[in-house]
Amino acid sequence: MLDHATFCVEAKGAVSAIHAALPDTFSVCRSRAMTKAQDLAKKENVMLRRTLSKMLVLVAILPVAASCRASGLAEAADADFYVCDGCDAVGERDPASLDWNVDLASHLEPGERLVLSGVVYQSDGQTPASDVVIYAHQTNAEGRYANGSSESVWSRRHGKLRNWVRTGPDGRYEFRTIKPGVYPSRNDPAHIHLFLAEPGQPPYWIDDVVFAGEFGVDDKYRQSRENRGGLGIVELERNGAGKWVARRDIILEVHPE
The missing domain is CATH 2.60.130.10 (Aromatic compound dioxygenase)
Structure with missing residues (x-):
């Protein structure tokens, strides 16, 4: 069995070792967390770019579609203008x-x-x-x-x-x-x-x-x-x-x- 003096010395050494290891452990954890955050941000950025691209395409298409629909309606109306019974x-x-x-x-x-x-x-x-x-x-x-x-x-x-x-x-x-x-x-x-x-x-x-x-x-x-x-x-x-x-x-x- 260790005497009291020896126990105290070894205990202090163990605590010092733990303190010495903590910065490296925190650094690794922080590094991993930042890496995951960056990966997530990249994925979200890609999704955001895709969404924006789709919205831009829709914005470009809608006026054309509306114009085509209006043109189609106008052509239908023109075709019916002279059609009548009598x-x-x-x-x-x-x-x-x-x-x-x-x-x-x-x-x-x-x-x-x-x-x-x-x-x-x-x-x-x-x-x-x-x-x-x-x-x-x-x-x-x-x-x-x-x-x-x-x-x-x-x-x-x-x-x-x-x-x-x-x-x-x-x-x-x-x-x-x-x-x-x-x-x-x-x-x-x-x-x-x-x-x-x-x-x-x-x-x-x-x-x-x-x-x-x-x-x-x-x-x-x-x-x-x-x-x-x-x-x-x-x-x-x-x-x-x-x-x-x-x-x-x-x-x-x-x-x-």
């Missing part, structure tokens, strides 16, 4: 034979008399447009496209109440007719169909003429309108002769390029 009927009359005003319904046609008139403007909404052919057709007072002739498929389908005008230098037009009736199915407001043909351009449809405050012309209907050719919802008034009068100004659409 546009061919516009060309059934020689424009040179047309006047700016006409009887759409004869004085013998049953129903309340109506005068529909207005001015056709260029797409700027201010310049009167001359030589624009307007084809109109409508139901009779009972809401039917009745008594069509065998002249063409459109004369059979559109019925007797149809006619054409051509605007003069002042852009004015006028149809003398009757107030159309609502379809027997009552799935639409009473209306008058209008189609246009500008010089040198294919024909196209514009919003129907409908009557404010009457059956079916509610907020939902208003919100569903495209306002092609301007607003088609008109106000009805009585003139001095007791006839209904309505004004429907028309603004020509900008044609697809």
Whole structure:
């Protein structure tokens, strides 16, 4: 057994050895920790660079994709601009034979008399447009496209109440007719169909003429309108002769390029 003096000497030596070894141990641990931290930082930096690269690619692609989508939508809209049921009927009359005003319904046609008139403007909404052919057709007072002739498929389908005008230098037009009736199915407001043909351009449809405050012309209907050719919802008034009068100004659409 060691005596007390010897034990103290050896114990002091062991403590000194431990103290001497601690700096090296801490240094190794610190070195390993720093190495791991650097490796992690490198990995995170690589991941960050990859993420940033992907984001930059997306930023570059998104405008192109949006442009392609817009172009596709525009092409689809352009393709549909002249597609309509009845546009061919516009060309059934020689424009040179047309006047700016006409009887759409004869004085013998049953129903309340109506005068529909207005001015056709260029797409700027201010310049009167001359030589624009307007084809109109409508139901009779009972809401039917009745008594069509065998002249063409459109004369059979559109019925007797149809006619054409051509605007003069002042852009004015006028149809003398009757107030159309609502379809027997009552799935639409009473209306008058209008189609246009500008010089040198294919024909196209514009919003129907409908009557404010009457059956079916509610907020939902208003919100569903495209306002092609301007607003088609008109106000009805009585003139001095007791006839209904309505004004429907028309603004020509900008044609697809």
